[in-house]
Amino acid sequence: MIVLFLLFIYVQSFVTKPIVRNSIQLSDAFNTNEQKPPNTWKLLSQAFKDKARNWFIKRAIKTGVPWHDLTDYYEDNQRILKMIKEVSENKYLEYPLYYKQPFHGYEEGNLNWKAACEVEAATLSISSTYYDTNPFLSQDYMRFNVTQHIDHYSQETYNTHYTQSILDAGSSTGISTEYLYKSYPQCKSIHGIELSPYFNAVAQFNVKQKKLPIHHVHGNIENIPFENDSFSMIVCSFVFHEIPSEVITKILKEYYRVLAPGGILAIMDLDPDNLKKNLILNQFRKWAFEVTEPHIYKYYQYDMFGNMNKTGFKLLKKVKNDPLNCVWLGTK
C-alpha cells in the first residue's frame, strides 16, 4: 500500500506542478515485462526502502491522515483478525503469479498483515490532496462522485437509479464497499470480493464492528464464485491499473457473465489520457513512477472501450471523476 500511496503522491504532483522538461518520450517508459516488477525495485537497498517509506508516511500525516491511529487500530486487533482469516480464507485458491510479486513496497505484495493494517491509512492518502479540504472529506468527494456518475448513467439509460444487488470487485478491506452501501442503503445485497485473505479478514472485521449488511468473500475476480446474471451492478475501483492487460480482458468477460441483463458495470481508475499527458517527466519522477506499479505501462495502452465493446457491454461512456481518475460505464 505504501507504494500505491507513492504512486498517487507522485502523480498528484504531476498534475499540480508545472512540467519541468519534455525530453523523455512516453515510449521510453513502456516496459513490456509484465510478470516481473521493475528490476530497480529489487535493487533498492533496505535502507532506501525504509527511508522512502518513512518519507511517505510523514507526507501522509502532513496532509492530515491519522496514519498511526488508523494502523495501530488494526495492529491492536491482530488476534481477532487472524481468527477471522482462519475461517474466511479459501485455502484452495491459487494466487496468480502477478499477485505474488513484490508490490506496493511490500515484499509479499498484498499477502501480508502489514499491508492489510496500512490499507485504510494509505487509501485515505490517495485522494488527500485532490480537493482543498481534509483527507476524509476529500475521500468522500472522490467516492461519492463515482456513485453520482453511476446514477446519472442509470437515469439516462434506464430512467431509474434503483439497484438490487452490487458486487464490489477487488474490494480490499471494504472501504469502497462501505461507500457503495452508503450510496445505496436500500440495495438488497452488497458483496465484496477480494483476493488477499488478509485484506478480506480486515473487511469482515470492519463489517462486524460496524454491523453493516455487507458480505465479503475471499476470491479471485478472474473466476467469480457466483452464478451467471447475479448482480445488477458491478463496481471495480482502482483495480485494473494493478493487473496485466490480458488478465483485465479475462476479468471483463467474467464481469459480463455475472452481471444481469440491464445491469451496470462501473470501472473507476487512473485516467490513462490524463496520465499520458503528464508523463513527460524528469528521469527521477519517471523512475519513481515505474518502480511503483509493474503493470502501469500496459494499462495506459489498454483499450478499455474496445475491450468492453468486444466483451458485449453496450452504451459505453467515460467520465472524469476527479483530478486523476475516470469512470468507464457500460451495460449488458
Ligand SMILES: C[S@@+](CC[C@H](N)C(=O)[O-])C[C@H]1O[C@@H](n2cnc3c(N)ncnc32)[C@H](O)[C@@H]1O
Ligand atoms: C488498489 S486496491 C482497490 C481497493 C478498492 N476497490 C478501493 O477502491 O479502494 C485493488 C485491490 O484489488 C485486489 N485484487 C487484485 N487482483 C485481484 C484479483 N485477481 N481478484 C480479486 N482481487 C484482486 C487487490 O488485492 C487490492 O485489494
